[in-house]
Amino acid sequence: MSVPQLDSLAKSAAAVPGRTPAVIRLLVLATFVVILNETIMINAIPQLMSALHITEQTAQWLSTAFMLTMAVVIPITGWFLQRVSTRHAYTTAMGLFLLGTALAIVAPSFEVLLGARIIQASGTAVMMPLLMTTLMQVVPEGDRGRVMGNVSLAISVAPAMGPTVSGVILQFGRWQLLFAVVLPIAAVIAWRGLAQLKNVGEPQFSTIDWLSMVTAAAGFGGLVYGLSRFEGGDARVAAAIVAAGLATIAFFVVRQVVLQKRGAPLMDLRILRHRTYTVALILMSVAFMAMLGSMILLPLYLQNVRELSPLQTGLLVMPGGLAMGLLGPIVGRLFDRFGGRVLVIPGAIGITLALIGFTQATMTMPFWQLLGLHALLMVSLAATFTPVFTLGLGAVPPHLYSHASSLLSTLQQVSGAIGTALVVTVMSARTDALRSAGVTEALATLGGMRLAFVIGAVLSVVVVVTALLLPARADNVGEVEGSGR
Template sequence: MSIPQLDSPAKAEAVVPGRTPAVIRLLVLATFVVILNETIMINAIPPLMEALHITEQTAQWLSTAFMLTMAAVIPITGWFLQRVSTRHAYATAMGLFLLGTAAAMVAPSFEVLLGARIIQASGTAVMMPLLMTTLMQVVPEGDRGRVMGNLSLAISVAPAMGPAVSGLILQFGSWRLLFAVVLPIAALITWGGLRQLKNVGEPKPGTIDWLSVVTAAAGFGGLVYGLSRFEGGDLRVAAAIVAAGLAAIAIFVFRQLWLQKHGVPLMDLRTLRHRTYTVSLILMSVAFMAMLGSMILLPLYLQNVRGLSALETGLLVMPGGLAMGLLGPTVGRLFDRFGGRVLVIPGAIGITLALTGFTQVTMTMPYWQLLALHALLMICLAVTFTPVFTLALGAVPAHLYSHGSSILSTLQQVAAAFGTALVITVMSARADAAKSAGATDMLALLDGMRLAFIIGAVLSVVVVVTALLLPARAHSSSGEPEEAGHMSPA
């Protein structure tokens, strides 16, 4: 059977209530593979250092560059997804991912491997906004919670499985095997997707504003890079890069506001006029900071303080990630039936309780207790994220879906970088102070970790407060900005 043309006309897929549209199932499967690739390199750092004769700081650039590329490319996706067909966007995302994976598999040097990771990240950056935008276009409002819950299988389970999967694969071969395993799977998914995927919606012609592209890439990329430099770098240099990134973002924002009146914005900020969307954005950003901070600290604690291997660490945190993903569909169905508040408020409180529990880590805390706290955190994040994603995008009119998902994804990258920089800086500063006061290296590190977990717990209080401001459901069928008085409190 021949593959249909990429620019085949958009066809309305018959949506059966209670069933996930085929286009969403295809995109979720592809997203699972590309997100799995984000964390699959974690356990490969030691063998990479030995094989390519590089330092740990150099090897970490494979993760930093991925994050930088995501932050720089995602702001463009809102404009891009409105200008091309669903199939073109899918082919672009998976084509870039396949090219990067193939190049990484045969990379003769670190520089080539780094370039391959950047190409992979460019494809990944398109996939998530494409999935979210398509979902909002094809899934009826009454089914969105259930379908959005299914996305957690890709968003949550894939990162959780990455370290364990890579640890297992590395038992059988070199770091190249990581890419050799992913490549044929991704190629098969791409081929199957292009055979079955239909275009959704109609592309809109338009030109791109290159000043916006440059300031977005420099601003968001610079901000994430500057935040990453706080980990073991010169704090003054890092602060200067962050300040430059913020300045570029300010120029980007003013440019978008001007283009909203005189042209076509790269990222339409009119989504922020919708109160539920803006509150959801704040909640998601702070929750991501707290979550990513804890996801960085827990492996450091397990490996550096408790002496577990990377594979053992991955296996210990996997149950929480699996629970988060598998609970997603149930959370989605509950959202469709009862609305968001009955889920988000208890979920936010549970996040605070879990992070508070982590502030009590010791040299001998039982592993079952650590596993239980991590599982509680992941489950509460699932209970929170699925409704908040649905409420956020449900609050904006259809023509702003791509921009809304682009802004959400961009701020996730920034929040992840900020959360990581915050906890590492706090942990290092407290550990140095403890060592100066006479504590042993291990006790000083543990003391720093406790303080960093306290910061995460404090941040989570903001999540609870913003959860109280959310309505049970978002209503934006008119396409007009929501008013506070029109929002049901329960």
């Protein structure tokens, strides 16, 4: 994208103070709908087991495959978004998502439904980096916090609201209704988007290194798949797959370093030279591990230990998800005015306090306390995510935005898989140990969950420490980082 074009777009976005550019509003709405589907199947597992005659571990693959596909496809999007126009990328993302959703409605078997989820996830994987890259191109730096606050609604709140939405929908029909409700909404959004969306920037022709593409898919996909195998699988096999995935990722990294010298990497890792971006990447990864882990544990506790229905569980966690979404724009405006540290540090501390509170869960803890702890967690995550996204992406030069958002989105998926595998493995091991010691089933399950929440609390301490390393604003370090280029 040329400098005059970028300046023109920035001026047009800033021409109306307090307004989010139309292109961003469209992309946020589309992204919210597609990301919502990442966790929408969680509450449908019991019904799917009965309807499709599958085990719980098999049904869980409908969520795992979504995450796995995201981890495979997203690393390629940095190259893809540079090569095609905004409208082309949007059409690809929404077209794949609509195709997968329509196929899911009529899926006669688990295998077809699994394929539909993979197609859905392929579209979602393109949409997330497209939104982040476009935002960084069209929104002036002084207005990014407010706009990024709106973006956090799609990226962070949508997965948190998935179980709530599915719990409500499943009260009115079978699992197919989850997709039947989403399809017309997504179709209208896709139609409106194509009618109003304008191209941002100009596509840049570049070749693709197929070896990098294969190793990225095998490495990140193998890592997420191996982590998912820890849940109810052979730990030794899972560990071997994880090790193979990490080795492949290491080869991918070396390959990108070599290709950078020729100017044609699939994922430009020079973004990691920017300290603020790297710190933000670490913080976001650990925070997502803690968030996804708690999203798995809390519904299990409420349904398996406290015997709430999926709808009751969804309603209990809904206030926290809504608070997170509503606070996103407010947090963004505060960031524009005061910088990131005054938000991120208290947010990180709030995450730790909430997870410590969950470690004290009992068979009779009042539901208002659980609701309060969940709301504290969601509000703290809102105070953390928006500034960290803005600081991290704002620390890299414009020509690397697509690569920076691609790596950030990839590690979100990998971190989510790590967090899920970690808490489930710890919970299962502790539960089995207590059960073997003669503890009742309910108390054994509770003991396993409490220890798993301890792991989440320990991870959150890393978030606090990392938050202390972030600057108040990206431009405070831009001169230092830029001087080394």
